Amino acid sequence: MTQRISVTVNGQLYERDVEPRQLLVHFLREDLELTGTNIGCETSLCGACTILMDGQAVKCCTQLAVQADGTTITTIEGLAQNGQLHPLQEAFREEHGLQCGYCTPGMIMTSAYLLQENPHPDESEIREALKGNLCRCTGYHNIVKAVRRAAEGGA
């Protein structure tokens, strides 16, 4: 038994039949082959799978694909516009805000949501906003710097 959903991902409309139990992250990774969104814990605790859904940061490992019906989604693949990296992508590279890169798509998407809500966060606001995203490599030090850099337009 499948259910038809229609969802706009990175500006493109998709209509697909999905199993009701299929997770959104599997739909994005396997059905749409958008593998930039990573799975780290399947329990919403690590944040590697964070995407933007209708403008909200969402951990898509605990959303069902059917819940995405009618929504507009941005994944890491859709962040750069017209071949121009998003300021956060630039800033993560400039500030060495990533090492292994596995948490990075989720970190950048959460940061994008933060800057949309609060364009000029201070360090404690950045740290608070990122507390749902785990990074095991950077100790967050350079991630915080990257978000500040992007917010200051210095990317």
Add this chain to the structure above:
Amino acid sequence: MGVLGTSVKRREDAALITGAGKYTDDLTLHGMVHAIIVRSPYAHAKILRIDTDAARQAPGVLAVYTAADLAAAGLPGVVPTAWLLPDIKTPEHPILAKDRVRHVGDGVAVVVAESRAAARDAADLVLVDYDPLDAVVDPKKATADGAPQLFDEAPNNIAFDWNLGDEAKTEAAFQSAAHKVEVDLRNNRLIPHAIEPRACLASFEAATGELTLRMTSQNPHVHRLLMCIASLGLPEHKIRVITPEVGGGFGSKIHHYPDEAITAFCAMQLKRPVKWIATRSETNLTDAHGRDHVSKAELALDSGGRITGLRVHTWAAMGAYLSTFAPAVPTYLYGTLLSGQYDIPAIYVRVWGTFTNTTPVDAYRGAGRPEATYVVERLMDLGAQEVGMDPAAFRRLNFVPNDQFPYPTQVALEYDSGNYGGAMDRALEIADYEALRAQQAERRTKGGKLLGIGFSSFIEACGLAPSQVAGALGAQAGLWESAKIRVHPTGTVTVYTGSSSHGQGHHTTFAQIVADRLGCGVEQVEVIHGDTAQVQFGMGTYGSRSAAVGGSAIATAVDKAIVKAKKIAAHLLEAAEEDIVFEDGQFHVQGVPSKTQAWGDVVLQAYLAHNLPEDMEPGLETTSFYNPANFTFPFGTHIAVVEVDPETGEVEIQRYIAVDDVGNVINPMIVEGQVHGGLAQGIGQGLWEEAVYDESGQLLTGTLMDYALPRAHKLVSFETDRTVTPCPHNPLGVKGVGEAGAICSPAAISNAVLDALAPLGVRHLDMPLTPEKVWRAIEASKGGQH
């Protein structure tokens, strides 16, 4: 100025910030199917029967295999340990359990189906009859008479009983000591938690007998070797291991586990590509854990506060089986570091490695050295207290002085260089130590939150290691590293390194090493690693060895290429080879700067071979198998400043100052990043992280809900600095930085919290220093019952 020592931005990042990077789970092969491993829910049980009928008949299922199927296929089917100590017990570790399971998560069967969901559904239909047995989870209690026994061949669960140092001399030091300090310590068990779970995609070409494994590995050649000789029985040259992007390792992706071998077996049987991806809870049950020591540590002092002896007894958990390098971790990577930065005339250490019904324990960031640093640095604080000295002054009094290098310790190492006072001075200066102590004194008078200042002065032995030494100590491998430099006819270079990157930035830093020596841009250099079919051989990335050993191999191979190119240049310039100078990418005759040949022209000539010196082969390709002359010895002093809320026991980090000496630096940005990451892991050990088992062997911290990893809002921006004492014995003068932060910080954080609590009479608390533990200690100090 050369490119070495500059913060070149990482060439890795373009793929990783756009989602284009491909990790193992991002790969799909035609006809790919999915494996799910059925795991024991019991810590210790006999397997009476496995019924796979219902699972086999479930929709989409292709096969279900158990240990019986592995045996029927004639597989060697075991996971070996690769480090043997004298008289060590090495019971068999089958890749699927045969008649007994020994930890929760031990694999008993594997289900392969067309989709991951179908495999998971069918895995629930595998019926296993278990006869549960009593379990033991504590490394010291495991040795008690009457404790549940894991293996008949290891009485009292003792895998090895190892010692180092002079027992009699140490006892004499304690007999004549003016002061003695003793403390019982528990080094908390940790789960590495690379954010990418372990994964493997296996494919098998029946026609050629070639197996390809794309997998999460820190050392693909080591995995291939162990896979071939112990697990699968395939010839080594028929196995290819590729590491796509690898999402962190921290040690956990060094080890050879059953799961990747099981996945390979499925692919060989079914002749279809098979993918296995661990869930987070599987990762927590099966990735080798770290630490888990129970120790008794003692310090002997003279009346002036000079250390005269140090003695340690440690019970180190091995878990249910001996993992790949596990026996080395609490012995040669631990006992040998117990002199710390100090001139200690007598040391003795005895270590029992014990089997427990828990996940196996092996190298995790620091591997033995954080445990040693914790023992030594807790003792330093307690020693300073005992003799009434400031902890910084006490350390300084006992540091190995600069004029004593090379310094032979009482525990088998020879420190080649050091400037311990220099790093301490710098840390005190950054901290503004006197002002901090004044602030603390004021706070202690006024009341309110308690301020604590904690030191840790650490040494590590890394850059593993002189191969002949490693061999003498029980390693079943050499610990050199290889590099091949392929100079293309146009002069650009491809480097093939055995050191396999998983976040460290080798594509960038290794290119810097080559570019610096050739006087070219980093964009002229490509770095290839992580593929046994392309790279000659390699020992991999761990033990902070990539720059010191892998980087030295690259430097040596480049120098060999330059030597050959110089001969060609001399021939072309009609000059003697010894008169040729190579600088800024140009060869010229000494004293005649106008007479030059560019690197590219010389290289082209090597390939044209129209005009080469007599007896010279064409081409320009060199290889180095670099065997380090000694370990390297990074060191440093860290200072943690914390505030403890006496009402809640909550610890808030105020500042963290890290002064490290890692020798010369290839890329400061990357070095600082490594320090930051290590600090977060070490602070995590100090304050939050702990793998907890109940008495029956159930892992109570099996998810990220229960196992507290450091999060952004709990940490601060770190204050890092460096002193530079180059390594005297490798061509780059580098020492390694990957583990420093994780080695030093657990002790610094612990000492800071205990410094805050000292006026209350709290002498010691074991990590992690959770609010509950701290609050109970504060309440107990008031005489309350909690």
